[in-house]
Amino acid sequence: MSAIVQHGTPGDWDGTVGYGTFVPPAAGTYLVVLQFSGVDQTMSLRGPWGTNTAHTATVKDVGSLGALWTSAGGDTLSFSFSSVTDGGLPGLSVFRSLSVLAA
Numbered sequence: 001m002s003a004i005v006q007h008g009t010p011g012d013w014d015g016t017v018g019y020g021t022f023v024p025p026a027a028g029t030y031l032v033v034l035q036f037s038g039v040d041q042t043m044s045l046r047g048p049w050g051t052n053t054a055h056t057a058t059v060k061d062v063g064s065l066g067a068l069w070t071s072a073g074g075d076t077l078s079f080s081f082s083s084v085t086d087g088g089l090p091g092l093s094v095f096r097s098l099s100v101l102a103a
Contacts, residue, residue, distance in 0.1 A: 015090030016043075017082040022100045027073030029103040034065045038093035040086040047079035059094065068103060 016036075024030060036043050037059050045052045045065040054063040069077050077100075083091035 015082065016093040016095065017080070018095065019080045020078070020098065022077040024071040024073070024077070027071050029068055029070045030077070031101045031103045032067045032069060032077070032079060033097075033099045033101065034081055035096040036063050036083070036093045037061055037096060038083065038091060041083045041091045041093045042086070043081060043083045043093055045079065045081045047077065062096065
């Protein structure tokens with residue numbers, strides 16, 4: 001996970017975005033869990049399940065996103081996450097954790 005930082009060019013912005021892959025050790029169902037915080041932030045977790053979102057109002061709030069994914073074995077999960085402010089602008093969130101657990 002890293003923050004996008006583009007300074008010195010038209011349309012400068014900072015934002016929180018991340019990309020991930022997971023190769024499961026065996027066929028089965030897995031739970032992807034992302035935790036974050038931030039002031040007036042909405043985080044989106046995107047993958048083969050679609051898009052799941054959660055909101056935090058203050059930096060003290062901990063937002064959690066979860067998604068289930070079923071592996072047939074021998075496949076790879078690809079997913080991404082990003083945040084926006086309540087005003088719809090690229091957001092800057094505090095990334096807390098990302099876990100993939102056998103369900």
